Amino acid sequence: MLAIDNEDATETTMLAATxxxxxxSCFAGPSLLAGLAVNHFADHLPYYRLEEILGxxxxxxxxxxxxxxxxxxxxxxxxxxxxxxxxxLRSSVVQADETPIKMLTPGQGKTSTTYLWAVLGNSQxxxxxxxxxESRSRAGPAEFFADFEGTLVSGAYIGYExxxxxxxxxxxxxxxxxxxxxxxxxxxxxxxxxxARPNRTNRDSDGLLLAAVRDRRRTA
Numbered sequence: 001m002l003a004i005d006n007e008d009a010t011e012t013t014m015l016a017a018t019x020x021x022x023x024x025s026c027f028a029g030p031s032l033l034a035g036l037a038v039n040h041f042a043d044h045l046p047y048y049r050l051e052e053i054l055g056x057x058x059x060x061x062x063x064x065x066x067x068x069x070x071x072x073x074x075x076x077x078x079x080x081x082x083x084x085x086x087x088x089l090r091s092s093v094v095q096a097d098e099t100p101i102k103m104l105t106p107g108q109g110k111t112s113t114t115y116l117w118a119v120l121g122n123s124q125x126x127x128x129x130x131x132x133x134e135s136r137s138r139a140g141p142a143e144f145f146a147d148f149e150g151t152l153v154s155g156a157y158i159g160y161e162x163x164x165x166x167x168x169x170x171x172x173x174x175x176x177x178x179x180x181x182x183x184x185x186x187x188x189x190x191x192x193x194x195x196a197r198p199n200r201t202n203r204d205s206d207g208l209l210l211a212a213v214r215d216r217r218r219t220a
Contacts, residue, residue: 024072028061033073036066085129088121092150093174095120096160098136117144138162145171 023030039045045053047063054061088094096119102111117131117140133140138159145152145163151172154160164173 084127087125088127089148091122091125095153
């Protein structure tokens with residue numbers, strides 16, 4: 001705010017700078033919101049710890065306020081995350097994996113197992129996005145990859161494998177070689193024979209090749 005007076009003026013002129021655009025309407029700027037989001041979702045710091053960390057700098061932002069900000073921020077940024085997911089799924093090869101997380105069920109005082117599903121695009125579409133579901137149902141992958149066409153590198157979860165047949169050839173599954181099951185082979189079976197992984201050999205070889213390409217790309 002700037003007040004301008006001069007000898008000939010009959011009144012004071014007040015000038016105010018235009019308020020910069022905000023992602024959500026609150027007193028926190030984009031840097032603080034980004035910092036809280038990274039600390040909580042990427043570094044897994046709970047809100048009560050962030051409250052204590054901010055308190056050491058004499059900033060009082062309670063955990064409930066942080067939580068409300070992150071809820072509003074996720075809604076405001078949904079067009080951006082939707083675009084990132086769309087671009088990632090334009091890749092000819094994508095990687096996917098799911099991980100369980102504990103969610104506190106409101107009003108019940110206990111947690112339930114929910115899932116985050118990660119999707120990583122290729123070097124032309126280097127986006128990693130996460131989708132949330134309350135179960136590990138096959139409906140999750142079916143929804144996430146409804147419009148995808150290409151090769152999907154994933155674990156051996158049946159929800160991914162069914163995409164191969166249900167997509168009518170649109171999606172080709174390449175299993176992750178590092179997580180391939182190792183069959184139990186007795187000594188009598190080893191002598192004089194070549195040990196091979198039954199049934200899954202071709203798929204795991206594809207996964208190994210794609211994993212090697214991926215690692216070379218990341219270290220290049």
